[in-house]
Amino acid sequence: KTCCKCKRELPVAEFYKHRKYDDGLQVYCKKCNNEVNRKSYRKHCTAYRATRRAYCASLRRDALQAYGNKCACCGEEQELFLSIDHIDGGGTQHRKEISGGKGGHHFYLWLKEEEYPPGFQTLCCNCNWGKYRNNNTCPHQEKR
Known part of the structure; x- marks a missing residue:
């Protein structure tokens, strides 16, 4: 050719x-x-970056919407505080398998391509971190 x-x-x-x-x-x-x-x-680097930022934000928004737009534990609805949680843990290993350990839009793109599979939920960052630090149980759940 x-x-x-x-x-x-x-x-x-x-x-x-x-x-x-x-x-x-x-x-x-x-x-x-x-x-x-x-x-x-x-x-056109400024335009490329803006387009990329908007694309990554839309992937995240779509994932949050697919798994519920509020924290499954405490009910927080502020989008900036929300994240996607692996219900049974193992998120670090899973991200390594699907994107070499990269998170963010790589993970959200994987969720979209897999049509938002079960095994994930929306948690706020506090509940997600608390769950990670407390043997897969959010401290809110222990109070109940």
């Missing part, structure tokens, strides 16, 4: 996949494609 930018004939392994094109490959080779993307990012 010939790169449209550098005009070199290269093996198809040197082109990224792209569903838009008939042959399923980008028109630029990987090297040229990376160069074009790097220049575009530098030129």
Whole structure:
């Protein structure tokens, strides 16, 4: 395949996949494609960052909505305080398995791709941390 930018004939392994094109490959080779993307990012970095921030925030909002928009333990509804909890614990190990230990939008994207599976709940940060520090039981639950 010939790169449209550098005009070199290269093996198809040197082109990224792209569903838009008939042959399923980008028109630029990987090297040229990376160069074009790097220049575009530098030129539009503020817009890219804003778009990325909005996308990550929407993933988080969707996950919170799927598991209930309030803490399952104390009822806190302030979105800034809410997080997704692994009901049976093991969140650190699970995040390592799905994204190399990265949390945040990687975890929320996984939840979305898995269609928000059972085994998770919304907790506020206090209840989530209390549960972590107290052998998988929120201190609020011990009072009851």
